[in-house]
Amino acid sequence: MKAVQELTTQLEKEQKQNEEQQLQIQLLLAQLDSKKEISDAVRGSTSAMLHQNNPNPFTSETEIKMTVPESVGQATIMIYTLEGKQMKNIQVNNRGEVSVKILGNELSAGMYLYALIADGKVVDTKRMILTQ
Secondary structure, three states, X not given: OHHHHHHHHHHHHHHHHHHHHHXXXXXXXXXHHHHHHHHHHHHHHOOOEEOOOEOOOEOOEEEEEEXXXXXXXXXXXXXXXXOOOEEEEEEEOOOEEEEEEEEHXXXXXXXXXXXXXEOOEEEEEEEXXXXX
């Protein structure tokens, strides 16, 4: 009889410990979820983005829009020929939703690649066509 009582006491103790551990696990999972949501929101708001130039193709002028977060130290638009020759380098000094204009008389007719480089990393590359 005494052995059954000891086993019952032991079982009750283990059940209580199990319930406490389950509660701790739930709390930790809730904390992890909230940190993930915050991290996703921060990552979404701090990522640089490059948009397609408009109009494309163009003859006299085109506009390149981009998003440059405040956290970016240095941002540049680089324009290259399809052969990889750098044709133009435009410093982007503003932050947030910004744009730069490219004049058709600055380049000869053809297809070009342009890239947004933020803090030394290529964010994205797009193509544009300049017609005569």
